[in-house]
Amino acid sequence: xxxxxxxxxxxxxxxxxxxxxxxxxxxxxxxxxxxxxxxxxxxxxxxxxxxxxxxxxxxxxxxxxxxxxxxxxxxxxxxxxxxxxxxxxxxxxxxxxxxxxxxxxxxxxxxxxxxxxxxxxxxxxxxxxxxxxxxxxxxxxxxxxxxxxxxxxxxxxxxxxxxxxxxxxxxxxxxxxxxxxxxxxxxxxxxxxxxxxxxxxxxxxxxxxxxxxxxxxxxxxxxxxxxxxxxxxxxxxxxxxxxxxxxxxxxxxxxxxxxxxxxxxxxxxxxxxxxxxxxxxxxxxxxxxxxxxxxxxxxxxxxxxxxxxxxxxxxxxxxxxxxxxxxxxxxxxxxxxxxxxxxxxxxxxxxxxxxxxxxxxxxxxxxxxxxxxxxxxxxxxxxxxxxxxxxxxxxxxxxxxxxxxxxxxxxxxxxxxxxxxxxxxxxxxxxxxxxxxxxxxxxxxxxxxxxxxxxxxxxxxxxxxxxxxxxxxxxxxxxxxxxxxxxxxxxxxxxxxxxxxxxxxxxxxxxxxxxxxxxxxxxxxxxxxxxxxxxxxxxxxxxxxxxxxxxxxxxxxx
Numbered sequence: 001x002x003x004x005x006x007x008x009x010x011x012x013x014x015x016x017x018x019x020x021x022x023x024x025x026x027x028x029x030x031x032x033x034x035x036x037x038x039x040x041x042x043x044x045x046x047x048x049x050x051x052x053x054x055x056x057x058x059x060x061x062x063x064x065x066x067x068x069x070x071x072x073x074x075x076x077x078x079x080x081x082x083x084x085x086x087x088x089x090x091x092x093x094x095x096x097x098x099x100x101x102x103x104x105x106x107x108x109x110x111x112x113x114x115x116x117x118x119x120x121x122x123x124x125x126x127x128x129x130x131x132x133x134x135x136x137x138x139x140x141x142x143x144x145x146x147x148x149x150x151x152x153x154x155x156x157x158x159x160x161x162x163x164x165x166x167x168x169x170x171x172x173x174x175x176x177x178x179x180x181x182x183x184x185x186x187x188x189x190x191x192x193x194x195x196x197x198x199x200x201x202x203x204x205x206x207x208x209x210x211x212x213x214x215x216x217x218x219x220x221x222x223x224x225x226x227x228x229x230x231x232x233x234x235x236x237x238x239x240x241x242x243x244x245x246x247x248x249x250x251x252x253x254x255x256x257x258x259x260x261x262x263x264x265x266x267x268x269x270x271x272x273x274x275x276x277x278x279x280x281x282x283x284x285x286x287x288x289x290x291x292x293x294x295x296x297x298x299x300x301x302x303x304x305x306x307x308x309x310x311x312x313x314x315x316x317x318x319x320x321x322x323x324x325x326x327x328x329x330x331x332x333x334x335x336x337x338x339x340x341x342x343x344x345x346x347x348x349x350x351x352x353x354x355x356x357x358x359x360x361x362x363x364x365x366x367x368x369x370x371x372x373x374x375x376x377x378x379x380x381x382x383x384x385x386x387x388x389x390x391x392x393x394x395x396x397x398x399x400x401x402x403x404x405x406x407x408x409x410x411x412x413x414x415x416x417x418x419x420x421x422x423x424x425x426x427x428x429x430x431x432x433x434x435x436x437x438x439x440x441x442x443x444x445x446x447x448x449x450x451x452x453x454x455x456x457x458x459x460x461x462x463x464x465x466x467x468x469x470x471x472x473x474x475x476x477x478x479x480x481x482x483x484x485x486x487x488x489x490x491x492x493x494x495x496x497x498x499x500x501x502x503x504x505x506x507x508x509x510x511x512x513x514x515x516x517x518x519x520x521x522x523x524x525x526x527x528x529x530x531x532x533x534x535x536x537x538x539x540x541x542x543x544x545x546x547x548x549x550x551x552x553x554x555x556x557x558x
Contacts, residue, residue, distance in 0.1 A: 001034075077474065086477075092501055096512045098511055100515070104547035105122040108149070110528050115131050115531070126142060144166045151199065158174060164194025197274075205233070211229070213268070260335045286305070288365050297323045301321075302324045325342075396438075412439070414438060440457045443497060465546065
């Protein structure tokens with residue numbers, strides 16, 4: 001095997017459980033020692049399109065660009081762009097499947113522009129595909145796994161694709177050719193990762209930064225912790241930095257030692273896992289933050305934070321769970337667990353900027369606590385209402401994203417329940433899942449937070465799976481799409497929450513690129529709908545989920 005393949009298996013592949021405590025230089029050293037030089041082989045010739053040109057202007061106007069079709073992050077695709085009616089769902093059939101060679105996770109949402117599809121992978125490949133057929137137009141190899149949605153912007157007469165990877169690099173590549181325009185290491189910490197998707201406003205792109213550092217604490221000799229979450233504003237033209245704002249303002253300092261004598265550092269944490277939200281009218285950027293990794297806990301962890309778009313200064317913040325310091329050591333009663341010991345109620349999903357029927361605006365955020373909060377941006381984030389939609393927990397509550405069609409706010413919950421298996425040296429954090437616990441979809445009234453309807457979770461029918469609905473939601477007129485850890489992709493009626501379409505993605509697939517592929521858990525980004533087609537990645541092996549490596553495309557059968 002190539003050293004590159006071995007490194008990817010540790011970054012986000014089958015060896016991720018063992019590699020969690022390893023720092024980046026240790027992973028690279030192990031891969032170089034074990035592996036062969038050089039990269040992976042090229043796809044077979046007939047996987048490429050006969051016409052490999054890419055045109056992003058003219059033609060189809062159906063698009064899904066980045067994390068959400070709009071900067072409000074409502075994940076609502078209007079009827080014209082969706083081109084999919086509720087009465088067509090019963091005729092929705094698999095049109096093609098694309099295999100991600102060598103991967104065990106398929107977690108990057110596609111971007112659709114003028115019949116072209118751009119998508120990253122755990123292997124670090126960015127593919128440009130024909131959205132109708134799945135044939136390949138070009139491939140770009142990033143330095144690390146690419147999980148974030150890709151954002152396309154037009155600048156100086158060309159189209160740039162902007163995205164980050166799981167080792168802290170941020171890229172701009174030419175959409176038409178896949179040629180690298182520039183790349184920047186936007187955070188020096190070795191555990192930095194970019195999971196949240198970028199957003200753009202005027203000439204700048206805003207990048208959220210999170211990290212792996214809390215998992216490093218599985219190694220009792222790791223001095224925890226020194227990473228601080230941030231937002232970085234870069235110029236789209238050349239990648240130069242405009243501003244950078246940390247969510248933990250004070251630099252970490254030495255605070256003591258653990259019971260086994262390892263140095264402790266703090267404050268730390270408050271990573272940003274999700275795409276920022278642009279409020280152009282107020283000149284603000286909203287981000288949601290994670291928990292602290294070490295003591296002392298700080299005031300902007302587990303919070304919604306408003307930043308000035310022009311200079312990154314904090315305008316206001318609303319913390320919904322104070323005193324939340326937690327890391328992976330806590331789950332195994334390790335020495336690096338801070339005295340607060342959780343509850344690990346960080347935000348993994350973006351804030352939504354919603355306009356109510358009377359013109360009033362709210363910032364709405366769903367938390368792992370199982371609570372959805374509505375904040376007033378005119379009153380410095382004062383809480384207007386809050387609604388419980390799940391039990392919450394370390395793997396609970398709202399995980400990766402809510403959606404809204406303006407009529408309702410839709411919130412699915414994970415509430416995944418894990419139990420530890422018999423210890424296995426080859427898989428030290430191996431878990432089993434409860435097939436009867438987790439999941440559920442709630443429709444909330446945007447003005448009051450009252451429940452309009454609730455769709456109960458559907459228990460698993462296969463062993464070692466979960467009905468948890470962790471994946472981000474997507475809504476089109478009349479329909480809410482929700483994927484589950486059990487591998488099912490379901491469409492719910494926006495009127496009453498009844499299931500109107502269900503597809504079990506856990507199976508082997510014959511792929512258009514000839515790669516052996518199988519579906520697994522649906523988690524992370526959720527569904528993309530554009531031009532009468534539905535796209536979803538299947539395969540998510542974290543938290544006990546089922547591995548998979550396939551991108552699926554559906555369309556109504558004539």
